[in-house]
Amino acid sequence: MLKGQKIAILGLQWGDEGKGKVVSYFAKDYDWIVRFSGGPNAGHTVYYGGKRFIHHLLPSFSKDNSSQKLLIGSGVLIDLEVLKEEVESVSKIISNVKDRLYIDKKANLILEYHKIVDELSERLKGNKAIGTTKRGVGPAQADKINRIGVRIEDLENEKLLLEKLEMNIRMKKELWKDEKMDSLDSKKIMDSLLKTAEFFKDNFKSSIDYRDEILNSSVLFEGTQGLLLDIDFGTYPYVTSTSCSSGGISQGTGLANLKLDKIYGVLKAYTTRVGEGPFPTEDKTERGEKLRKVGGEFGATTGRPRRCGWLDLLLLRYAVRYSGVDSLVLTKADILNGIEKIPVCVAYEIDGKRYEDIDDMGLLLTNKIKPIYEYMDGWKDLKDVNFEKYVRFLEDQLGVSIEVVSTGPETNDVFFRV
Numbered sequence: 001m002l003k004g005q006k007i008a009i010l011g012l013q014w015g016d017e018g019k020g021k022v023v024s025y026f027a028k029d030y031d032w033i034v035r036f037s038g039g040p041n042a043g044h045t046v047y048y049g050g051k052r053f054i055h056h057l058l059p060s061f062s063k064d065n066s067s068q069k070l071l072i073g074s075g076v077l078i079d080l081e082v083l084k085e086e087v088e089s090v091s092k093i094i095s096n097v098k099d100r101l102y103i104d105k106k107a108n109l110i111l112e113y114h115k116i117v118d119e120l121s122e123r124l125k126g127n128k129a130i131g132t133t134k135r136g137v138g139p140a141q142a143d144k145i146n147r148i149g150v151r152i153e154d155l156e157n158e159k160l161l162l163e164k165l166e167m168n169i170r171m172k173k174e175l176w177k178d179e180k181m182d183s184l185d186s187k188k189i190m191d192s193l194l195k196t197a198e199f200f201k202d203n204f205k206s207s208i209d210y211r212d213e214i215l216n217s218s219v220l221f222e223g224t225q226g227l228l229l230d231i232d233f234g235t236y237p238y239v240t241s242t243s244c245s246s247g248g249i250s251q252g253t254g255l256a257n258l259k260l261d262k263i264y265g266v267l268k269a270y271t272t273r274v275g276e277g278p279f280p281t282e283d284k285t286e287r288g289e290k291l292r293k294v295g296g297e298f299g300a301t302t303g304r305p306r307r308c309g310w311l312d313l314l315l316l317r318y319a320v321r322y323s324g325v326d327s328l329v330l331t332k333a334d335i336l337n338g339i340e341k342i343p344v345c346v347a348y349e350i351d352g353k354r355y356e357d358i359d360d361m362g363l364l365l366t367n368k369i370k371p372i373y374e375y376m377d378g379w380k381d382l383k384d385v386n387f388e389k390y391v392r393f394l395e396d397q398l399g400v401s402i403e404v405v406s407t408g409p410e411t412n413d414v415f416f417r418v
């Protein structure tokens with residue numbers, strides 16, 4: 001039935017919508033699961049046989065499809081150490097994961113100096129810090145764009161690799177004047193890199209090795225972060241450094257003539273954000289605190305407490321528009337069970353003027369926004385008629401149907417509405 005079908009699953013908020021779980025639910029029917037963006041900043045929580053895993057770089061696959069192939073595309077920034085740990089950990093439960101893993105040789109590597117730069121540049125930004133995950137993602141992407149990045153294919157030529165590392169470390173020492181940076185040694189970095197790379201030597205591939213097969217197979221493209229963290233369309237500069245929208249898929253895989261059959265947008269029934277940046281519906285009272293506690297809203301990568309607040313229809317409509325989604329998946333509505341009245345932001349008031357739609361994220365940065373809420377009747381559980389009313393209200397407001405509702409953290413905790 002799925003022969004050749006291609007779908008994408010993308011986040012519509014500031015990440016942490018529960019994409020990993022949704023991907024692992026849909027995954028069993030797909031020949032390939034593909035990551036095209038992000039890096040070790042991502043933290044997708046999935047359950048394999050009741051055991052909880054957090055994927056940072058490895059696609060969130062299905063444990064029930066042992067021939068499924070996994071691709072980490074050229075748009076992903078890879079920290080090989082993180083990936084190795086992840087593969088080793090998952091392999092204890094599902095033995096042949098590594099045999100099915102493809103890593104595009106054009107992907108850029110995150111190296112030790114990127115993590116140092118991430119830390120230093122956050123510190124130097126003072127009160128303009130972004131609150132990054134400090135995994136080196138931004139600095140590695142900056143090197144890629146600056147054409148000084150180290151790609152996996154560079155590992156094939158030791159002489160060239162050493163020259164590239166020497167150039168990078170020389171430049172960074174000069175620019176950053178920092179003890180940690182001064183202590184870096186190109187040869188040592190190269191040796192440790194080559195040692196880790198040895199583990200993956202059969203996994204590094206050129207797109208020619210998989211391109212035709214992927215185009216003729218069923219594929220699930222797994223988004224990272226969420227549209228509001230997209231480098232171009234998110235709440236810039238409080239964003240990540242790669243493309244979280246559907247536009248990132250061709251760019252991050254080299255599959256230029258790709259036609260997607262369906263794009264699913266994942267939204268959580270309330271909103272969270274980690275790190276700095278505007279968040280009009282943030283609730284800093286004990287109600288927000290309760291959402292954090294009941295929803296377990298702590299960063300999957302950094303453990304930081306997530307900022308919590310209510311659903312924002314203006315931001316969601318914006319995200320639906322810029323992701324081109326065809327269908328929605330609603331997650332974590334069960335966290336709201338038992339709340340008497342549920343606030344949903346239907347408009348912003350800025351300088352006394354009411355906005356019911358926005359297309360300029362800059363407005364969020366430069367203005368004091370007063371969110372205007374509509375209060376929906378709460379529900380006991382997800383079978384309650386009030387929950388169905390809430391879902392219909394969202395569908396009506398967003399102009400897209402909510403096809404799937406996630407009812408809990410385990411892979412199969414879902415029901416289909418349409």
Ligand code: IMP
Nearest residue numbers: 015041042043131132133239240274275
């Ligand atoms: P970076 O991607 O580590 O550079 O962080 C930039 C911003 O994106 C920070 O606000 C991070 O908290 C946020 N961020 C990055 N990855 C994720 C994620 O997977 N979930 C939620 N927020 C993220």
